[in-house]
Amino acid sequence: MNISEVSKKYNIPIDTLRYYEKEGLLPPVRRTESGLRDYSEQDCGWVEFIKCMRGAGLSIDTLRQYITLYGKGNRTLQKRKNLLVSERDKLKARIDEMQKTLQRLNYKIKVYEERIVACEKELLRKRKSK
Amino acid sequence: MNISEVSKKYNIPIDTLRYYEKEGLLPPVRRTESGLRDYSEQDCGWVEFIKCMRGAGLSIDTLRQYITLYGKGNRTLQKRKNLLVSERDKLKARIDEMQKTLQRLNYKIKVYEERIVACEKELLRKRKSK
DNA sequence: CTAAACCCTGGAGTTGGCTTTAAGTCAAGC
DNA sequence: GCTTGACTTAAAGCCAACTCCAGGGTTTAG
Numbered sequence: 001m002n003i004s005e006v007s008k009k010y011n012i013p014i015d016t017l018r019y020y021e022k023e024g025l026l027p028p029v030r031r032t033e034s035g036l037r038d039y040s041e042q043d044c045g046w047v048e049f050i051k052c053m054r055g056a057g058l059s060i061d062t063l064r065q066y067i068t069l070y071g072k073g074n075r076t077l078q079k080r081k082n083l084l085v086s087e088r089d090k091l092k093a094r095i096d097e098m099q100k101t102l103q104r105l106n107y108k109i110k111v112y113e114e115r116i117v118a119c120e121k122e123l124l125r126k127r128k129s130k
Numbered sequence: 131m132n133i134s135e136v137s138k139k140y141n142i143p144i145d146t147l148r149y150y151e152k153e154g155l156l157p158p159v160r161r162t163e164s165g166l167r168d169y170s171e172q173d174c175g176w177v178e179f180i181k182c183m184r185g186a187g188l189s190i191d192t193l194r195q196y197i198t199l200y201g202k203g204n205r206t207l208q209k210r211k212n213l214l215v216s217e218r219d220k221l222k223a224r225i226d227e228m229q230k231t232l233q234r235l236n237y238k239i240k241v242y243e244e245r246i247v248a249c250e251k252e253l254l255r256k257r258k259s260k
Numbered sequence: 261c262t263a264a265a266c267c268c269t270g271g272a273g274t275t276g277g278c279t280t281t282a283a284g285t286c287a288a289g290c
Numbered sequence: 291g292c293t294t295g296a297c298t299t300a301a302a303g304c305c306a307a308c309t310c311c312a313g314g315g316t317t318t319a320g
Contacts, residue, residue: 004296015279018298023277034286036297056231060277077249081242088235091228098225101186105218112211119207133267144267145309153307164316166267190307267316274309285298290291 001039010047017047024064025050027071057094058087131169140177147177154194155180157201186221 007014021029021037026046029037039047046067053063066083069076137144151159151167156176159167169177176197183193196213199206 002297013279014297016277019278034297036286052231052234054277056228074249077242077246081239081246084235084239084242088232088239091232091235095225095228095232098186098221098228101182102218102221102225104182105214105221109211109214109218112207112214116207116211119204143309146307148268149308164267165269166316184307261320263319265316265318268314270312272309272311275307276305278304280303281301283299286296287294288296289294 001044003037003039006039006044006047009044010051012047012051020047020050020060023060025060025067027067053087056091058091062087131174133167133169136169136174136177139174140181142177142181150177150180150190153190155190155197157197183217187224188217188221192217 001009003014003017006012007017020026026043029039029043032038050063054060062083066080069080069083131139133144133147136142137147150156156173159169159173162168180193184190192213196210199210199213
């Protein structure tokens with residue numbers, strides 16, 4: 001799979017794919033003889049994983065650490081788990097905060113709706129009294 | 131209330147408070163004769179609101195638009211509500227995405243735990259067979 | 261009265277995460 | 291054989307959102 005196919009499949013710009021690789025977010029992708037990237041199934045898996053994690057706000061640096069540990073094999077299992085747990089906890093905290101803000105926005109919107117209705121009634125009243 | 135008190139109260143750096151004001155995220159704060167900022171209750175309310183909304187990912191630009199509309203009075207009620215609804219919807223979408231990623235992380239962590247247990251058993255087996 | 265601590269402004273610098281550019285290689289279609 | 295379009299690299303550029311700095315005025319404790 002060449003870079004533009006991967007780009008289309010996951011809807012990630014080509015430049016971003018190269019950037020992620022340069023930054024060590026995925027293991028160096030195999031090349032054809034002429035030097036073109038040829039993504040394996042596993043590479044695609046990483047790309048999808050990165051996209052998902054970036055979407056949830058994990059930093060480039062954190063993901064680089066994770067894949068670096070992954071590259072060192074089984075003896076980093078515990079460290080990788082710890083990293084995931086720590087990111088999971090942070091993510092959970094972010095979600096909780098955002099949930100509260102969501103509710104606050106919903107409440108604000110409700111108040112706006114009431115005020116808008118009140119405004120319209122007021123207009124109607126004025127028009128009648130003319 | 132002077133700027134460092136507000137900074138401490140909401141845990142926002144002084145520079146950031148000034149930056150927000152410069153960017154039009156809150157109405158110009160009243161000054162003492164000598165030119166020092168003196169935050170009113172209402173100013174504090176805005177600061178808290180901004181902190182909350184920024185924490186949920188609303189952009190500086192969006193918040194500037196909101197307060198600009200607010201400054202124009204009642205005739206912008208509908209526009210302000212529309213803006214809030216649009217941001218609410220985006221926030222909800224972000225939360226949903228992050229929820230999915232949270233579950234994925236939880237699953238991954240579970241798998242890691244099992245693998246770690248398996249690894250430990252393996253070690254124990256080796257030690258016994260010596 | 262003065263030193264230390266605090267506040268002011270305008271503008272420059274930093275950070276994270278891309279995104280574009282320049283200059284070149286390579287493969288396929290006409 | 292030549293053009294077109296996709297790929298390559300390293301490096302520079304860009305954007306949002308801060309963050310820091312220089313140079314100067316103000317407030318307060320001793």
